[in-house]
């Protein structure tokens with residue numbers, strides 16, 4: 001059942017290259033993405049005034065990556081909401097808006113309630129769901145199924161990865177529909193996405209380095225994940241993954257926000273996991289790393305190739321495989337998953353069934 005792996009989580013991490021392919025391939029023809037078969041035309045996509053992405057937990061983190069990518073490429077405003085907040089905050093949604101619900105199970109109570117609210121307010125709804133025929137899939141105007149297959153581990157890995165891959169397909173199409181990129185650029189971006197499964201595979205080969213990093217985190221009471229831009233979106237997922245299965249307290253923080261309060265937490269030996277993959281922001285992140293290092297932090301740096309750090313800035317460096325920086329979240333997510341996995345294993349926890357958590361949260 002576990003295909004020779006010790007845990008479902010590790011098996012599912014290994015399945016990621018394949019499930020990304022299965023999710024994107026049917027939606028790409030000659031390197032051009034389309035959702036026409038799912039009833040969503042380019043005209044339709046570009047007709048919306050505002051986009052809201054609503055989800056819980058890991059699915060919400062996939063939405064955060066989507067926000068950065070869609071806004072950057074298509075110049076459309078995207079708001080990401082936690083479903084349990086969205087449904088009670090009287091959100092400013094109207095006819096002409098698109099509300100995207102992301103859910104692996106398609107049964108999450110708050111996400112489902114958010115969908116109903118969006119419909120009541122006249123917005124159109126698009127569900128990105130893994131489980132066929134689930135409640136959220138049935139209730140939405142449009143459905144884009146992810147094809148991760150059954151995810152058994154409570155801590156989500158492959159479902160996140162395919163959700164993010166759909167976010168990219170959406171961003172590319174929107175950018176093209178809005179005239180922000182040419183057809184040639186659309187083809188180039190899509191080719192980059194089509195190559196990502198190989199780069200995910202290479203990132204999975206970072207297992208020994210991730211296991212080593214995990215061995216340094218075991219005794220921490222608390223730690224921080226930091227990054228900027230897409231790296232910040234990713235740090236949220238890294239932090240959630242670690243706390244849910246290792247039971248070590250952790251927080252993700254926008255690196256530039258540290259000095260506004262959180263840096264006071266840093267003392268001798270506190271681990272800080274820093275993600276630095278975005279060229280324009282790397283230098284800024286490195287200077288934040290130096291600030292925490294100067295206060296005694298134990299720094300694990302997850303960096304794109306070519307990110308140059310002086311000696312002594314990081315204690316452990318995990319160098320990612322080469323990939324376009326826009327798509328780097330899909331590559332950099334892997335070591336974050338693996339660090340969480342090995343920390344949980346080394347602590348002797350029940351990796352696939354962490355305490356207090358259920359795979360599907362069908363009550364509010």
Ligand code: F6R
Pocket residue numbers: 056057058059060102103104105106107108111154155156157240241244359360361
């Ligand atoms: C974390 C995790 C949860 C889920 C969340 C939403 O690893 O699995 O945070 O992502 O409960 O679940 P779905 O996607 O089923 O709506």
